[in-house]
Amino acid sequence: MNLHQTQTPPSAPSSASPSAPPPVDWEALRADFPILDRQVNGRPLVYLDNAATSQKPLAVIEAIERYYRSDNANVHRGFHELSNRATAAYEGARARVARFLNARGPDEIIWTRGTTESINLVANAWGAANLRPGDSILLTEMEHHSNLVPWQLAARRAGARLVYLPVTGDDGLLDLRRLDALLVPPVKLFAFTHVSNTLGTVNPVSALCAHARERGIVTVVDAAQSAGHLPVDVQAIGCDFLAFSGHKICGPTGIGALCGRRELLDQMPPWQGGGDMISSVDFFESQWDAVPHKFEAGTPNIAGAIGMAAAIDYIEAIGRDHIFAHDQELAAYAVTGLREIPGLRLFGPPEHRAGVVSFLLDDIHAHDVVTVADRFGVALRGGHHCNQPLMRKLGIVSTARASFYFYNTAAEVDRLIEVLLEIRKFFGGA
Amino acid sequence: MMDDLNDLYQQVILDHSRSPRNFRALPDANRTAQGHNPLCGDNVTLYLRCEGDVIREITFQGSGCAISKASASILTECLQGRTKQEVEALFERVRAMLTTGQAGGDDLGKLSIFAGVHKFPARVKCAILSWHAVLAALEGKSDPVSTEEGGA
Numbered sequence A: 001m002n003l004h005q006t007q008t009p010p011s012a013p014s015s016a017s018p019s020a021p022p023p024v025d026w027e028a029l030r031a032d033f034p035i036l037d038r039q040v041n042g043r044p045l046v047y048l049d050n051a052a053t054s055q056k057p058l059a060v061i062e063a064i065e066r067y068y069r070s071d072n073a074n075v076h077r078g079f080h081e082l083s084n085r086a087t088a089a090y091e092g093a094r095a096r097v098a099r100f101l102n103a104r105g106p107d108e109i110i111w112t113r114g115t116t117e118s119i120n121l122v123a124n125a126w127g128a129a130n131l132r133p134g135d136s137i138l139l140t141e142m143e144h145h146s147n148l149v150p151w152q153l154a155a156r157r158a159g160a161r162l163v164y165l166p167v168t169g170d171d172g173l174l175d176l177r178r179l180d181a182l183l184v185p186p187v188k189l190f191a192f193t194h195v196s197n198t199l200g201t202v203n204p205v206s207a208l209c210a211h212a213r214e215r216g217i218v219t220v221v222d223a224a225q226s227a228g229h230l231p232v233d234v235q236a237i238g239c240d241f242l243a244f245s246g247h248k249i250c251g252p253t254g255i256g257a258l259c260g261r262r263e264l265l266d267q268m269p270p271w272q273g274g275g276d277m278i279s280s281v282d283f284f285e286s287q288w289d290a291v292p293h294k295f296e297a298g299t300p301n302i303a304g305a306i307g308m309a310a311a312i313d314y315i316e317a318i319g320r321d322h323i324f325a326h327d328q329e330l331a332a333y334a335v336t337g338l339r340e341i342p343g344l345r346l347f348g349p350p351e352h353r354a355g356v357v358s359f360l361l362d363d364i365h366a367h368d369v370v371t372v373a374d375r376f377g378v379a380l381r382g383g384h385h386c387n388q389p390l391m392r393k394l395g396i397v398s399t400a401r402a403s404f405y406f407y408n409t410a411a412e413v414d415r416l417i418e419v420l421l422e423i424r425k426f427f428g429g430a
Numbered sequence B: 001m002m003d004d005l006n007d008l009y010q011q012v013i014l015d016h017s018r019s020p021r022n023f024r025a026l027p028d029a030n031r032t033a034q035g036h037n038p039l040c041g042d043n044v045t046l047y048l049r050c051e052g053d054v055i056r057e058i059t060f061q062g063s064g065c066a067i068s069k070a071s072a073s074i075l076t077e078c079l080q081g082r083t084k085q086e087v088e089a090l091f092e093r094v095r096a097m098l099t100t101g102q103a104g105g106d107d108l109g110k111l112s113i114f115a116g117v118h119k120f121p122a123r124v125k126c127a128i129l130s131w132h133a134v135l136a137a138l139e140g141k142s143d144p145v146s147t148e149e150g151g152a
């Protein structure tokens, strides 16, 4: 396997098939998102903060409303009709997530509050059973704080160490030449992001997992930025754990999932105790329920799970290969426009970029860019994007970021560029 | 819309952010404090040379957005020669102005150009950061102050 030349995900569709008619009417999909019609500061909303959270289609809003209006009850504990219906919907949603990720079965899916909680679950439960003093955990320099701080805590608890695979520089690629030297004992686990939320880099996840697996190293893939944007198949990727959030894939906030290999999940102790995760409880000892319930203490986010399943139905009807092609086209179009703005510093890979574009405009602070853009109705994000160590490495404190989803249009990218030129003028650039 | 923006980014503010005044370390400072805004990554260090309770000289260094830089720069101009009590009283009025747009009492002088910030709630912290740092320096606190602890 040649790692050094494959920054392209194997699943990337060829967006270069000019003869085929566009398979999706992207403009028409906008009608499914009521919020996209609203005005902000007296201007039509141009929502370019999708890496932070996506907007929600009516199908999701209505699924949640329908559940609360007609089926609401607690799960796994009643024998009445509504509880049965709620349980069926909730477990059906789990099966939906399993199919979405091509997991080996629904019992490999654990509901969580989102990517952050999924990673914390692995860091706590897998960490407790497997990390020993002197062990190492390999991360990359582009990790979100949620795939970094849980490992710092786990390492401190176990007396383990963190090691980092470097990022090359402004072009935001992993320095894969270093991988072989770093992926060695005492590294026990390798956690990395599929798509960088700051740089838009798409990492070669299957190759990274294959290398780790050859060496008996457990892998954790942060799919927060990929699950709703490109095909994600845990068996093709070959990972041990994969984490993602509902709210970034058109679903509600407060719900997400961890997908884990059954053999590993079976060996891990629970990380939270309570109702719904036990098979029997005595005053001094308890027996755990089987996976996945062992990791799901307390009344879960039932409406969230149902909303997330509706979101999955919605985006799969479009097709994640189509969504990714659309994201990439918008990103490439944005990059072309941004490159023409004098004094603009662009971050991220020159090609094969996901729909995330980070930049700095002259020496104007990202927060000033975002504040002014907002007054023009353009929602961007400015800041460190929960990537402070990466920012420090690149010698900056923040960037402005535009991030796209399937409902964004080329006209919105044009508007972004126009507004950035206005901002330059406003702050006295040439 | 542009009116709000022009209120926020007054020419004086843009000018101070581009060429901040008293922008240097003070070798004979006897009080210093750092301010940090973890959300933006803004960092400011205030250097004070005090005689008793009176600020004789005040300078700053750091990086941040236009609002936080201009706020620090103008603050150093306005606090020269003031006592700790005066700074505290001024801070209360500046804070009220940043959150409500109303200065109350006498004219705040140059500081009143920050009144437009109140229409941008997310930016109040940027304007207030260096004030927290000055107060910490006057209290003799050496831990960096953060906009994310205690009220801004």
Ligand SMILES: Cc1ncc(COP(=O)(O)O)c(C=O)c1O
Binding pocket: A051, A052, A113, A114, A115, A116, A117, A144, A146, A147, A193, A195, A196, A197, A222, A224, A225, A245, A247, A386
């Ligand atoms: C790459 C990446 N990982 C993890 C997260 C955390 O996701 P959540 O806040 O939904 O737990 C995010 C979200 O910002 C992200 O972009």
